[in-house]
Amino acid sequence: MLTKSSSLMRLVGELKKLPGVGERTALRLAFHLLKSPGNLTALSEALVDVKEKVRACSTCFAITENDPCAICSGNRDAAAVCVVENSQDLMSLERSNAWHGVYHVLEGAISPLSGIGPSSIRIAELLARVEAGGVSEVVIATNFTVEGEATALYLTKVLKPTGVKVTRLAHGIPLGSDIEFVDAATVQWALQGRNEL
Amino acid sequence: MRLKHLLVSSFRNIEMIRVEPGKRFNLLYGFNGQGKTNFLEAIYLLGNPRSFRASRLPEFLRHGTAQALVCGEVESCGTVSQIRLTLEHAGRRVEIDQKGIKRASDLHGKLNAVVFSPDDTSMVKSGPEARRRYLDRAVYTGDIGYLHCWHEYHRILKQRNHLLKSPDKAGMDVWTEKLAAAGAEVIERRQRYVGLLDRQLQQHYETISGGSETAGISYHPEGIQAADRAGIRDELLQLFERHARSDERYGTTTAGPHRDDLLLSLDNRPLKAFGSQGQQKSFVLALKMAEMENLQTIFNEPPLLLLDDMSSELDAQRNSNLMTFLTSRDIQVFITTTEPSPALVAATAHCSVFRVENGNLTSEGNKTHE
Numbered sequence: 267m268l269t270k271s272s273s274l275m276r277l278v279g280e281l282k283k284l285p286g287v288g289e290r291t292a293l294r295l296a297f298h299l300l301k302s303p304g305n306l307t308a309l310s311e312a313l314v315d316v317k318e319k320v321r322a323c324s325t326c327f328a329i330t331e332n333d334p335c336a337i338c339s340g341n342r343d344a345a346a347v348c349v350v351e352n353s354q355d356l357m358s359l360e361r362s363n364a365w366h367g368v369y370h371v372l373e374g375a376i377s378p379l380s381g382i383g384p385s386s387i388r389i390a391e392l393l394a395r396v397e398a399g400g401v402s403e404v405v406i407a408t409n410f411t412v413e414g415e416a417t418a419l420y421l422t423k424v425l426k427p428t429g430v431k432v433t434r435l436a437h438g439i440p441l442g443s444d445i446e447f448v449d450a451a452t453v454q455w456a457l458q459g460r461n462e463l
Numbered sequence: 464m465r466l467k468h469l470l471v472s473s474f475r476n477i478e479m480i481r482v483e484p485g486k487r488f489n490l491l492y493g494f495n496g497q498g499k500t501n502f503l504e505a506i507y508l509l510g511n512p513r514s515f516r517a518s519r520l521p522e523f524l525r526h527g528t529a530q531a532l533v534c535g536e537v538e539s540c541g542t543v544s545q546i547r548l549t550l551e552h553a554g555r556r557v558e559i560d561q562k563g564i565k566r567a568s569d570l571h572g573k574l575n576a577v578v579f580s581p582d583d584t585s586m587v588k589s590g591p592e593a594r595r596r597y598l599d600r601a602v603y604t605g606d607i608g609y610l611h612c613w614h615e616y617h618r619i620l621k622q623r624n625h626l627l628k629s630p631d632k633a634g635m636d637v638w639t640e641k642l643a644a645a646g647a648e649v650i651e652r653r654q655r656y657v658g659l660l661d662r663q664l665q666q667h668y669e670t671i672s673g674g675s676e677t678a679g680i681s682y683h684p685e686g687i688q689a690a691d692r693a694g695i696r697d698e699l700l701q702l703f704e705r706h707a708r709s710d711e712r713y714g715t716t717t718a719g720p721h722r723d724d725l726l727l728s729l730d731n732r733p734l735k736a737f738g739s740q741g742q743q744k745s746f747v748l749a750l751k752m753a754e755m756e757n758l759q760t761i762f763n764e765p766p767l768l769l770l771d772d773m774s775s776e777l778d779a780q781r782n783s784n785l786m787t788f789l790t791s792r793d794i795q796v797f798i799t800t801t802e803p804s805p806a807l808v809a810a811t812a813h814c815s816v817f818r819v820e821n822g823n824l825t826s827e828g829n830k831t832h833e
Contacts, residue, residue: 376634376637377622378622378623378625378626378629378634378638379621379622379625381629383631383633383634384633384634385631385633412615412618412619412622412641413622415641416619416622416634416637416638416641419637419640419641420634420637423636423637449566449568449569450568450571450607450608451568451607451608451610451611454608454611
């Protein structure tokens with residue numbers, strides 16, 4: 267029988283720390299790795315590299331291996347900045363291929379309950395970027411949660427005095443969905459935010 | 464709306480009940496503690512995320528069981544659908560026609576029921592919180608968007624209160640503005656609803672009590688004169704401004720819609736102080752009738768009416784007034800009493816009678832009085 271300090275049990279212990287992974291899933295994963303043909307060098311290298319090589323871009327704070335990141339140093343419209351809560355949100359916006367400007371990752375949203383105030387996230391850095399000049403529009407793409415909305419309002423307040431154009435992502439009925447299947451609260455929102463054609 | 468079939472199992476003291484309620488009046492009689500109210504509660508829970516009694520989930524489970532089940536067939540606007548509610552320690556699960564629902568609001572309007580219970584009458588005498596709870600519940604039943612804005616308001620309130628307690632108050636104005644915007648929506652919807660109720664109330668009060676007093680219900684949110692959302696928001700901001708110092712001292716938001724009260728009056732005098740017991744009961748019952756009328760307008764069909772412990776609530780005259788009124792309406796009613804009171808049965812042409820004993824329901828058939 268294996269002891270707690272055996273390498274398999276150590277692996278299970280590490281896997282269990284991952285979000286959404288419990289004792290049983292950890293065991294299953296560990297046995298899968300143990301029995302998989304070939305060595306696990308690729309996986310172990312990727313694991314080590316992700317921690318060593320990936321860091322935040324010094325301009326937009328998106329995760330990157332090269333500083334400045336590919337978006338900041340690429341052929342993008344640096345005058346338009348899209349503000350997101352985290353790098354995952356940035357990735358979804360990138361998947362849309364609809365944004366040709368650059369980004370700014372806040373690394374969170376204001377939430378007193380979690381002890382996050384305006385100074386705990388990258389708002390000062392955003393303001394500095396705008397004040398340094400060259401930015402004509404800031405698109406706020408924080409989440410449509412209470413915290414995301416409060417962050418949007420805070421950003422509007424600090425950005426407006428700089429004279430920059432501040433916009434917010436639209437929200438309402440998801441594309442390609444039947445109104446029939448949208449919940450009533452969203453329909454009410456969509457009605458309030460209707461556009462003239 | 465009609466409940467055509469109901470199955471309740473392992474719910475409170477009910478082991479297993481299968482029943483086909485009558486289309487009109489259903490009288491449930493039995494001694495105290497036999498499960499009459501539990502039966503009404505089971506019906507109510509089919510259409511509502513929370514009970515009308517102040518109770519938590521584990522209390523719903525019959526002693527020693529891990530799962531309770533309430534399953535009902537509801538006829539609404541010509542179609543019959545099945546609502547199945549499973550209650551477990553871990554939570555509740557609702558399926559409509561064998562399909563699980565994702566949001567609590569998906570259940571909205573599927574089984575509307577108006578309850579009148581002794582707890583409701585006590586709302587007149589107790590603090591503002593009980594009346595607010597009544598108001599919030601009533602507004603939600605007729606206005607599906609209310610739940611969302613109510614939750615949003617309370618989430619912002621929680622954030623703001625937490626910020627008030629913390630040493631670094633940066634971003635306070637943002638939370639105050641958000642609270643005013645969400646609060647304005649809550650207030651606007653409450654005002655609209657209370658206005659509707661007030662218009663119906665007088666007529667029902669007269670019907671039930673036979674009295675000529677003027678019954679009124681009104682909602683005057685603190686510091687608010689405006690009736691449109693933008694105006695309310697601005698006035699709320701001013702209200703929060705005026706309370707800024709006390710908010711900081713107490714570390715909590717000391718004014719706003721979460722502190723408002725509902726005013727119930729008889730001849731323009733507060734019902735709480737000047738109304739007799741009988742007047743208070745008639746008033747609350749009239750309020751429920753107004754609620755019922757409102758739901759009928761919104762959903763184009765009457766809700767179910769659940770009248771708990773009628774024998775203790777109203778005297779014979781008022782009972783008979785109420786029954787005469789209900790007989791004139793096409794509505795399914797469930798009444799619980801401690802005895803099959805002749806006055807109740809006599810007033811109703813078609814009444815299915817059930818005896819409730821130790822969590823069991825025995826049908827005694829239809830009693831028709833000509």
